[in-house]
Each structure stands twice: as structure tokens, then as C-alpha cells.
Amino acid sequence: MPVAAIIALAVVAIGTGVALGIFRAAPADVSLAVVEVPAEAATASVVASDVASGETSATGTMVEVPDVTGSAVDDADTLLTIAGFEVVHTATPAGDAKVGTVLAQDPAAGSVMVRGTTVMLTYASDDPNVTTTSALKADATTTGRVYVVCIDPGHQDKANNDQEPIGPGSKTLKAKVTGGASGAVTKQRESNLVLKIAVRLKKELEAQGVRVVMTRTTGAVDISNAQRAEVANAAGADLFIRIHADGNTNGDVRGMSTLYPAGNDWVKPITAQSLTAARAIHNATLFTTGAKDHGVVPRSDISGFNWSKVPSVIVEAGFLSNPVEDKLLASEAYQAKLAEGMSRGIMAYLKGE
Ligand SMILES: [Zn+2]
Structure with a gap:
């Protein structure tokens, strides 16, 4: 990832902390706080909203999941972590894909999720022991979705x-x-x-x-x-x-x-x-x-x-x-x-x- 993008995301992370701090200190006074990075740097945006204002409003900090499919798994980890997500990995045989590349992510890019949500990355591996029969794959295949x-x-x-x-x-x-x-x-x-x-x-x-x-x-x-x-x-x-x-x-x-x-x-x-x-x-x-x-x-x-x-x-x-x-x-x-x-x-x- 370019250094500029990391810095931009770090600013978002700081902005998130500030927004959340205000939100917790005086929720009645905060109706909406939005922090966004420049579109060319990343897709992450952060919204803190006041829960008490209505039953349909979301709570805490919502973060948009960045698109990391196609990135190197290390870069994807950095991007997601700075954006406030937890990351877990599932290896899958690389096939024709470049080893270490993220082939799939869940939730999908653009989903707006609660900060701290776990994002699952499926990445290409050349480990001969890796098969597609991991618990996640088996479950997703059986049910068609992840619970x-x-x-x-x-x-x-x-x-x-x-x-x-x-x-x-x-x-x-x-x-x-x-x-x-x-x-x-x-x-x-x-x-x-x-x-x-x-x-x-x-x-x-x-x-x-x-x-x-x-x-x-x-x-x-x-x-x-x-x-x-x-x-x-x-x-x-x-x-x-x-x-x-x-x-x-x-x-x-x-x-x-x-x-x-x-x-x-x-x-x-x-x-x-x-x-x-x-x-x-x-x-x-x-x-x-x-x-x-x-x-x-x-x-x-x-x-x-x-x-x-x-x-x-x-x-x-x-x-x-x-x-x-x-x-x-x-x-x-x-x-x-x-x-x-x-x-x-x-x-x-x-x-x-
Ligand atoms: Zn109790």
C-alpha cells in the first residue's frame, strides 16, 4: 500500500477516536459526525450517530469495509486493521492466482459494519496441505451463506x-x-x-x-x-x-x-x-x-x-x-x-x- 494511503487511513482512525469520544461524552448533543478520507486514498468512511434519537438508527461507529480483494494479504490486514476491523484468514489453493493474494472477503467491500466486526479474508496459498474443505468453506457451501x-x-x-x-x-x-x-x-x-x-x-x-x-x-x-x-x-x-x-x-x-x-x-x-x-x-x-x-x-x-x-x-x-x-x-x-x-x-x- 502506498505510504500516503496509510497516512490517510491513520487520520481516519484518529478521527474515529475523536468522534467516538464526543459520542460517549455527550450523546445527546451529537446527532451525526462523519469523517471521510479522500476518495482516491481509500473507500473507508466513519459515521458516529446518536442512538437515542430513533429506533432505526445505528449505534456506535459504523465503518465502510474497504475493497481488499486482489491485494496482498499483508496490505489487506493493514488496511482493515486501521479501518477498525478484526481480520481472520482462510487459505485456499492458489490455482492460477498469485500466492498471498486475497481472493475473497466477507463482508463485501462497501458494506457498512460496526467497528470491530471481523472480516474474513480468503487468500491464495501454495501450501500442499491446504484444501478447500475448511470449516468456513464447508459451512458456506452447505448453507450458501455465513452466519x-x-x-x-x-x-x-x-x-x-x-x-x-x-x-x-x-x-x-x-x-x-x-x-x-x-x-x-x-x-x-x-x-x-x-x-x-x-x-x-x-x-x-x-x-x-x-x-x-x-x-x-x-x-x-x-x-x-x-x-x-x-x-x-x-x-x-x-x-x-x-x-x-x-x-x-x-x-x-x-x-x-x-x-x-x-x-x-x-x-x-x-x-x-x-x-x-x-x-x-x-x-x-x-x-x-x-x-x-x-x-x-x-x-x-x-x-x-x-x-x-x-x-x-x-x-x-x-x-x-x-x-x-x-x-x-x-x-x-x-x-x-x-x-x-x-x-x-x-x-x-x-x-x-
Ligand atoms: Zn448481569
Whole structure:
């Protein structure tokens, strides 16, 4: 890539940070902020918009996917990373193509995606071990498309008790994002625990060829529950899975539950599919973890459900208020079992099994 293009994109990256900073500091004052690079330098553009202004608006920062097909894979990585995307690679036999060249990208050039979205690059390889039967290829061939799952690790470092409507157009308000539970024995914070599980789940799903969009990859964010749903909506996710852990004043209560949206007009269009997904994920995860069954539970009062336009579930992975379950949840082995179960359930749901 020419140096000029890299510099231009670096400016975009800086511009993005500034726009996002303003957006987070005073969302009510920011209706639209656009940063664009010169057309001859690149196709990336950045838009930060105010979510609260309407139910159809996108959240956070949307970025246009640059065209990297035909580029050297290293150049493509640089371009996409600077534009704010994560990149994964799939090798395919080079055939007549130049080795190391990007032959395909998903999402396609020109798609407007949430910053942090994973872009899959298929590149030409001369490695004799490379065949076209990777999980991604097999999945895409079988189904004709790549599934998208949005993972929302619940909460964040700092609660935001500002209020937001519980659903589009609602006068009922609820805190944007609460602080979450903490471990009775380990003192681990729910926000940290669920991020660890979410990162494991992301890897499991990507190994199955699923494209994963994360609402957050760190605790140092300020994203309301409605905004998290908007991330899933903007990604056109096939499933929005939110990961939490429970708390109860009674330390004896334990078990895993899976929540799904039901019982109001906002979620009517997604209730049936959400329930199907919830059952599949719940059963698969009970199987891998051996957790006590705390039920599949309908909820009408959750902002992150009511703002969602895509099938949605919350896995309450266990009770941090229960000493035994708190310690289990803190172990990497148990986190791996949770992620494996969720992944199995999600794949079964996506494939209609
Ligand atoms: Zn929670």
C-alpha cells in the first residue's frame, strides 16, 4: 500500500477516536459526525450517530469495509486493521492466482459494519496441505451463506445509571447499564467473568465459520443495553446472545437459566425464534457443564431484548452469590465448558437441527 494511503487511513482512525469520544461524552448533543478520507486514498468512511434519537438508527461507529480483494494479504490486514476491523484468514489453493493474494472477503467491500466486526479474508496459498474443505468453506457451501452471531458480554467496568427507554418509544425508563453481580467467595466481577466466557465463545463459533460481532472486547466502554441491541441489529445478526451471571440474596440458589424475549409488542416478531434458540443453547450448555437447571425464562422487561430486531437470548451462566458456583465460574475449565455448550446450541439453532 502506498505510504500516503496509510497516512490517510491513520487520520481516519484518529478521527474515529475523536468522534467516538464526543459520542460517549455527550450523546445527546451529537446527532451525526462523519469523517471521510479522500476518495482516491481509500473507500473507508466513519459515521458516529446518536442512538437515542430513533429506533432505526445505528449505534456506535459504523465503518465502510474497504475493497481488499486482489491485494496482498499483508496490505489487506493493514488496511482493515486501521479501518477498525478484526481480520481472520482462510487459505485456499492458489490455482492460477498469485500466492498471498486475497481472493475473497466477507463482508463485501462497501458494506457498512460496526467497528470491530471481523472480516474474513480468503487468500491464495501454495501450501500442499491446504484444501478447500475448511470449516468456513464447508459451512458456506452447505448453507450458501455465513452466519452472523452478535455476542454481548453483560455490563462493563462502570455502571451508567442514566436512564433510557425500556423499548422504542417507551416512557418507561431503566438504567442504561447496571454494575452487575460479584462473586461471594472470589469477588470476581460479573463484567469480567462474562467477557472471558464471551471471548471463548467467539473462538468456538469462528472455528465453525461463524462471523462474530462483539458489543465489547474490554470493560472500559460505556454502551447502554439498548445500544447493544442496536449493534446486533446493525450487524444483521442471526442471533444476539448476551452472557450474564446471576446474583441472589439467598446464597443457596444456584443453576443456569436462559432468558428469552416475550410478552410485549416489541418482541413479538422475535419471540418464537428466540425461544427455539434459548432451548437449544440451554440444553446443550446444561449437558456440557452439568449445571443445575434453573429454567428457560420469558422476559418482557429487558431493554436489550426490547430494542432488538433479531432473535435474542441471555444466558445466566450461574449464581455468583452461590459459593460453589462462584468458584466453578472462576475456573477456566468451567468457562470452557460453558462456551462449548453455548457454541453447540447456537450451531444447532442456526442449522435448524
Ligand atoms: Zn448481569
